[in-house]
Amino acid sequence: MKKLIFLGFALSFAISNELSFRQIREDIFNIDDKTLITYAKKIRLKAIPSNAYELEELIKNTSPDYEIYPTTTKRIELGKKLYFDPRLSRSGLISCNTCHNLGLGGVDGIAASTGHKWQANPHHLNAPSVYNAVFNPNQFWDGRANHLKEQAKGPIQANVEMAEDSQIVVEKIKSIPEYVNEFKDAFSNDINIDFDLIAATIGIFERTLITPSRYDEFLEGNVNALSFDEKQGLRTFINKGCVLCHYGINVGGAFRGFGFVRYQYVNYGDFNGNENNRVKVPTLRNVARTAPYFHNGSIWSLTEAVESMGRIQLGIELSEQEIKNIISFLKSLSGKLPQIVYPELPPSSDETIRPKLDY
């Protein structure tokens, strides 16, 4: 039975993707590090560029609104304030950072994200990390947004998250003189502060939330950037087929058939993926920082997560040693977080719409 699922799975891959098991080198444990790097890149693992110009080009390419709103220091600063400002929520208590906590790997560390009035996400969805989200081709577990900007609009308005009306968000911002001045300063004197611009500005800040790690140094050619164990882990990661789903700059981000997920908690929450029952493969960057795992946050230990993915998605039993190796590699994906100076938020005015707690 397991074998049948696995066959179907491999077959669907061979048809739908240019990458398949057939392309995995059988001699992966025997090739030298330089050859491993070349091969890893061939099968679509990709470094966050260390070169600042290349990095900015990449961010341009993955930010559909970059041309309209190029990144500038003032916009980043303003976006950071909005990101941390709980007044964007109806209650005045929940900010973007509540569920995408920049101190906790860009997540909240709880199973189902919880917002206004202590309501859990109705589909028991777990908050994906905001770190490196700029590199995701699509946002949300069902990929329904392809902009950081579009993503930002979702939780602000969702009644179980920040629960604020978009027009009231705009009115609140416009009632705070320092915010108005900062928007003028960051964009132009005659800028129209609307919800789209507010969300876009948050997205501009989020473009800066990237976490290059030793793994990237390795892919860029420094064979000593990873330890022997970590390199063995990368070899195992490739050899066992993890890389068939987890590839690209975010070691994840593409979509995969959700029907193959046969894990014990599949019915925990009612999420069935997008309209094709496909789910976004989460990034593995900073995975050691972002428990609990999977779309519904049902698994807390990384060991269990790796074991499950082998069994469920690849139809194989990974040995203890293989799991250890893979985790060793995964930990090398914990990158250097950007330094964030906590922003001083401009005070509300007498005109600012007051928080509504809806007790």
Place this chain on the structure above:
Amino acid sequence: MKKLIFLGFALSFAISNELSFRQIREDIFNIDDKTLITYAKKIRLKAIPSNAYELEELIKNTSPDYEIYPTTTKRIELGKKLYFDPRLSRSGLISCNTCHNLGLGGVDGIAASTGHKWQANPHHLNAPSVYNAVFNPNQFWDGRANHLKEQAKGPIQANVEMAEDSQIVVEKIKSIPEYVNEFKDAFSNDINIDFDLIAATIGIFERTLITPSRYDEFLEGNVNALSFDEKQGLRTFINKGCVLCHYGINVGGAFRGFGFVRYQYVNYGDFNGNENNRVKVPTLRNVARTAPYFHNGSIWSLTEAVESMGRIQLGIELSEQEIKNIISFLKSLSGKLPQIVYPELPPSSDETIRPKLDY
């Protein structure tokens, strides 16, 4: 009737305090700025010292546990992590910074602080600012703690705030290897990580949360640090008697009869002060950043707050111009916030007790 209350009020002052209306200079609007400074200090207004040594001496004097736990850079850093770490709460969602948001003047900007399971403070109490709290002789509205350390223990355990059991807080911290190492590094290798130490470390961080302003420069002798309007405001503030309650380094912090509070929202929440029905006079530092006002957060506008205090506590009607002047002065108490680099929190381990949301 108003006059009677006022008389009783003035009388109780004359008896219980060394400072009274009799000591207020009638010529306050005619004296020069240097004389104003000398007089302001005489009636117990006090600058945050600009001299680093003097400042540290002052912090020592206002920190009862300073001798046991002197401030060090490593302890500040560790305390900052704990301050921002929502895992200290039962839900994993609420940190000290949730209600004492360092970006929002050290408060939450809502009327009644709201915590675990979206429960409002049962007495409808408003979160006082953590900024300059080290200078408060007592913490909480009823002054039941005199340490920052003792204060920190309260909300972590209160079932409507962070709602965590003190022993579980300790177990959580001990299950996170990086935290254990940082405690060893900040204190000693054989340090016993208990709840008291965790709270003390948060308090050590809070010692650094001070916000000197132009007002302090003025008190230290720079007559040009405040504008003409601000100085007129200070003169009005003294002349009208505000300074009789709002004095000392925090322009507040002592205790006053609560029975005199006759404002329309006095019964909003059931708070009656301490065992002597006295309530802590809140600091006016950063008051322009910390709406809503009063112990139960019932008044949102600073104008209304000043007008009310004149009417209710001093028994006088302040003119529009007087209120404007006073507010001009109060705004000069918005100090320079310390720069806080948002901390990277160490990841949980498989042993870390998981968050409990109690939906």
